[in-house]
Amino acid sequence: MANWKLSARLLNSSMMTQTKVLIVDDEQAARIGLSEIVAAWGYEVKTAGDGLEAISVAGEFYPTVVITDVIMPRLDGFGLLARLHEDAPGTSVILLTGQGNVEDAVRAVKEEGAFYYLEKPINTRQLQLVLQRAVDQSVTHFENLRLRRQLSEYGVFGKLVGASQVMRHVYTMIEQVASSAVSVLITGESGTGKEVVASTIHQLSPRAQRPFVGINCSAIPETLMESELFGHERGAFTGAISRREGCFELANTGTLFLDEIADMPAMLQAKLLRVLEERRVRRLGATKEVAVDVRVLAATNKDPHEAVRNGELREDLLYRLNVIHIKLPPLRERREDIPLLTQHLIDELRERHGRSARLIAPEVLELFSRQSWPGNVRELRNVVEHAVVVCEGQRIEKSHIPSALEAGDAAAAEEVITFPVGIPLDEAERQLILRTLIKTGNNKTRAAELLAISLKTLHNKLKTYRETDG
Numbered sequence: 001m002a003n004w005k006l007s008a009r010l011l012n013s014s015m016m017t018q019t020k021v022l023i024v025d026d027e028q029a030a031r032i033g034l035s036e037i038v039a040a041w042g043y044e045v046k047t048a049g050d051g052l053e054a055i056s057v058a059g060e061f062y063p064t065v066v067i068t069d070v071i072m073p074r075l076d077g078f079g080l081l082a083r084l085h086e087d088a089p090g091t092s093v094i095l096l097t098g099q100g101n102v103e104d105a106v107r108a109v110k111e112e113g114a115f116y117y118l119e120k121p122i123n124t125r126q127l128q129l130v131l132q133r134a135v136d137q138s139v140t141h142f143e144n145l146r147l148r149r150q151l152s153e154y155g156v157f158g159k160l161v162g163a164s165q166v167m168r169h170v171y172t173m174i175e176q177v178a179s180s181a182v183s184v185l186i187t188g189e190s191g192t193g194k195e196v197v198a199s200t201i202h203q204l205s206p207r208a209q210r211p212f213v214g215i216n217c218s219a220i221p222e223t224l225m226e227s228e229l230f231g232h233e234r235g236a237f238t239g240a241i242s243r244r245e246g247c248f249e250l251a252n253t254g255t256l257f258l259d260e261i262a263d264m265p266a267m268l269q270a271k272l273l274r275v276l277e278e279r280r281v282r283r284l285g286a287t288k289e290v291a292v293d294v295r296v297l298a299a300t301n302k303d304p305h306e307a308v309r310n311g312e313l314r315e316d317l318l319y320r321l322n323v324i325h326i327k328l329p330p331l332r333e334r335r336e337d338i339p340l341l342t343q344h345l346i347d348e349l350r351e352r353h354g355r356s357a358r359l360i361a362p363e364v365l366e367l368f369s370r371q372s373w374p375g376n377v378r379e380l381r382n383v384v385e386h387a388v389v390v391c392e393g394q395r396i397e398k399s400h401i402p403s404a405l406e407a408g409d410a411a412a413a414e415e416v417i418t419f420p421v422g423i424p425l426d427e428a429e430r431q432l433i434l435r436t437l438i439k440t441g442n443n444k445t446r447a448a449e450l451l452a453i454s455l456k457t458l459h460n461k462l463k464t465y466r467e468t469d470g
Contacts, residue, residue, distance in 0.1 A: 051075025374441025
């Protein structure tokens with residue numbers, strides 16, 4: 001019989017989105033009864049009468065999970081498990097066993113890679129829970145395989161693009177933390193892709209089939225933030241005409257992404273810390289708390305320790321969120337990724353807008369490589385989108401690039417600040433500091449490095465300027 005490699009076929013994302021279950025049992029009545037139950041739970045189901053038939057069916061059906069009886073003619077459940085382990089290692093196998101085969105089934109789970117075993121007669125509620133967990137494991141496995149293949153072939157890891165060493169380190173960190181439930185703090189300048197990293201962690205986690213809820217803490221008025229996070233009961237405040245679940249409840253069993261966490265009001269930071277520690281929330285106006293199972297990912301474009309020193313972020317909340325820290329590099333620190341990233345954006349945006357642009361002129365890429373990109377990937381995306389839309393042919397030329405970019409390139413090439421003779425030294429220093437901050441996209445750490453001063457000195461200078469300006 002021809003060897004079928006299920007793993008490679010399941011890497012096709014269109015197959016992965018369909019949750020398929022193969023049920024294998026030589027007893028027709030048991031097989032049909034179980035298939036009807038599983039189908040009623042919303043899965044696509046096919047059946048086979050023994051292990052050999054199951055191999056044939058799986059070669060065309062591509063099951064996410066196989067539920068198989070142990071005792072069968074021709075090829076039993078253990079033999080089928082061995083074949084699946086070799087040809088489709090990501091496919092989860094649930095064994096159904098009678099009383100006399102429990103010891104062998106336990107060994108198959110511990111040593112041979114079976115996902116779980118259930119004793120007959122089957123408890124349908126237990127099977128439903130085990131099946132969902134098996135689906136989660138298989139989907140996560142194949143998503144990891146697909147992303148690793150994308151990375152090796154194209155320098156793409158999900159929606160993240162780049163083959164530079166610094167980005168490969170980010171990908172490794174994502175893979176390492178995805179399977180756990182620990183909190184992750186993602187830092188980086190605006191536009192570097194912090195939400196994309198959070199989404200990728202969620203997609204690779206056992207919670208991938210559960211909700212992913214994101215909230216931008218800097219975009220919601222302080223008066224509404226508590227209700228957004230924790231929800232409210234009807235009549236809790238003026239305008240609360242009905243009960244509303246907050247983000248924690250909406251994300252229950254899934255992932256909650258708190259963007260720009262350092263911009264959350266201090267009072268709410270204290271309440272958030274309590275929820276993270278106790279895993280319970282109380283809606284505004286409610287008398288009872290609700291238990292929640294939520295993995296929290298947070299992000300900020302500020303240096304978190306600097307935010308603590310400035311009183312913007314509670315130190316105890318930082319420790320609670322910063323179990324794992326992933327720092328995204330600005331685009332100017334991974335310029336070697338710009339050609340790959342630009343082509344990826346062209347392909348994506350061409351499809352979105354129905355345009356013909358497919359290529360980019362070398363001089364345009366050269367122009368891109370000289371930019372400081374204070375807006376990072378978001379800024380590059382906007383520039384490429386402009387070019388894709390205005391380009392009427394297949395190749396993007398300099399004429400399709402916003403004129404402001406070339407003007408900025410010319411100004412950047414000069415890298416010169418001139419002062420009139422006799423300007424006070426303090427004023428010259430002030431202008432130099434402020435111009436450097438503009439140059440770095442308000443990245444104070446980078447500005448301090450360019451100015452060869454400490455970050456503390458830079459903050460003291462800026463504080464003096466604010467006090468002077470009133």
